[in-house]
Amino acid sequence: MxxxxxxxxxxxxxxxxxxxxxxxxxxxxxxxxxxxxxxxxxxxxxxxxxxxxxxxxxxxxxxxxxxxxxxxxxxxxxxxxxxxxxxxxxxxxxxxxxxxxxxxxxxxxxxxxxxxxxxxxxxxxxxxxxxxxxxxxxxxxxxxxxxxxxxxxxxxxxxxxxxxxxxxxxxxxxxxxxxxxxxxxxxxxxxxxxxxxxxxxxxxxxxxxxxxxxxxxxxxxxxxxxxxxxxxxxxxxxxxxxxxKRVMDLDNPVPTMLAEVDFGKQEATGKYVCSICGYVYDPAEHDGVPFEDLPDDWKCPRCKQGKDKFNKA
Ligand SMILES: [Fe+2]
CATH class of the missing domain: 3.60.15.10 (Ribonuclease Z/Hydroxyacylglutathione hydrolase-like)
Known part of the structure; x- marks a missing residue:
């Protein structure tokens, strides 16, 4: 196996x-x-x-x-x-x-x-x-x-x-x-x-x-x-x-390596994607309403997470 x-x-x-x-x-x-x-x-x-x-x-x-x-x-x-x-x-x-x-x-x-x-x-x-x-x-x-x-x-x-x-x-x-x-x-x-x-x-x-x-x-x-x-x-x-084949030892953590992130190297499309469930918000499918204009309490229609879980796509 x-x-x-x-x-x-x-x-x-x-x-x-x-x-x-x-x-x-x-x-x-x-x-x-x-x-x-x-x-x-x-x-x-x-x-x-x-x-x-x-x-x-x-x-x-x-x-x-x-x-x-x-x-x-x-x-x-x-x-x-x-x-x-x-x-x-x-x-x-x-x-x-x-x-x-x-x-x-x-x-x-x-x-x-x-x-x-x-x-x-x-x-x-x-x-x-x-x-x-x-x-x-x-x-x-x-x-x-x-x-x-x-x-x-x-x-x-x-x-x-x-x-x-x-x-x-x-x-x-x-x-x-x-x-x-x-x-x-x-x-x-x-x-x-x-x-x-x-x-x-x-x-x-x-x-x-x-x-x-x-x-x-x-x-x-x-x-x-x-x-x-x-x-x-x-x-x-x-x-x-x-x-x-590393056995997890809760008392001896593997040293953390942090992510190295290069921000801002891509152009955004106006679409947003839910980082939890992958749902794509496309303004074209919502009467042209930009994601930014949705109310603060708007939720992902698929997984019900808040706007803060969305990233630009
Ligand atoms: Fe999950």
Whole structure:
């Protein structure tokens, strides 16, 4: 069995208020502290089948243009998700299972591109707009009891478990892969950057904050008690941990490397893109109303985040 990172964006960042501010408030943290960001999902090649954990961004998602006030930046395209998968040597037809950690479009973007795959997703996530119209969904109802300190799990294949971990979204889940005595935790967005796990902070993005807190507590307890390789989607630490088979040690953090950001090198189009869910606000589709003129309490129609989570595109 082997896990591979499918890398599709690089050189992004997550500011400290975004990555840490979910409970204490964004004003408690420094917007000039920007942790490195990237986007990658993961692939599990069991030797018998090819299983994807999440499926990237939709192909037409624009890049963002950021400035000093931006809370988060998903980064520059390396290539489209499907091209990144092809570069690893896999064809869409080979994929038999997709394990979806949660609905957000940077995890569910290409769900429709795999003709032979079944999409496993927490049954509580089924109402999500991103999943409508799919006829290959397998609702996960967690029929296999506890997985260590997590109360509910479902076994997917030998050594691969789907674990209920609500909070970031209502149906958020973690995938654990047991391999060579290590526990690989593909966790979706329990945290955006590893520093948030070390520092025990929730990000500002959640559907259910108490559930997100309980989940983060369980993840930290699990990491303390099991040799865990922590595989993030939004941080290069995810694939660095994978490549090094680095076991997460909460008492001995890997030294932080901050993002180096080159602001203002791109022209903005007037469009804005939600850094959480990828929704694109195009004034042409809203009677020409510029994004800047929307009321302060305007919310992303897809993920209900505020205007401050949008970047210029
Ligand atoms: Fe997410």
């Amino acid at each position: 082997e896990i591979k990172a499918v890398k599709f964006r690089k050189n992004g960042f997550y500011s400290q208020p975004f990555a840490f501010g979910g409970e204490e408030g964004t004003d408690k943290f420094d917007i000039n502290v920007r942790y490195r960001g990237s986007l990658q999902n993961y692939l599990i090649d069991t030797g018998k089948e090819v299983i994807l954990v999440d499926t990237g961004l939709p192909a037409d998602t624009p890049e963002e243009v950021v400035d000093e006030t931006s809370l988060a930046f998903t980064g520059e395209n390396i290539k489209g998700y499907m091209d990144a998968l092809a570069d690893l040597g896999y064809k869409p037809e080979q994929v038999t299972k997709i394990l979806l950690t949660h609905r957000h479009s940077d995890h569910s973007g290409e769900l429709r591109s795999f003709p032979n795959a079944k999409v496993y997703v927490n049954a509580e996530e089924l109402g999500a707009a991103e999943l409508q119209g799919l006829d290959n969904l397998v609702p996960v109802t967690f029929t296999d009891g506890a997985y260590y300190n997590f109360p509910e799990c479902q076994r997917i294949a030998d050594g691969i478990y789907f674990i209920k971990a609500k909070g970031h979204t209502v149906g958020n889940s973690i995938i654990v892969v047991e391999m060579d005595g290590l526990f690989y935790l593909i966790h979706g967005d329990i945290t955006y950057v590893d520093e948030a796990l070390y520092e025990n902070k929730l990000s500002v993005v959640y559907d259910d904050r108490p559930a997100a807190r309980e989940t983060l507590d369980r993840v930290r307890e699990f990491v303390r008690n099991h040799p865990t390789v922590y595989l993030s989607t939004h941080s290069p630490q995810g694939y660095e941990n994978l490549e090094a």
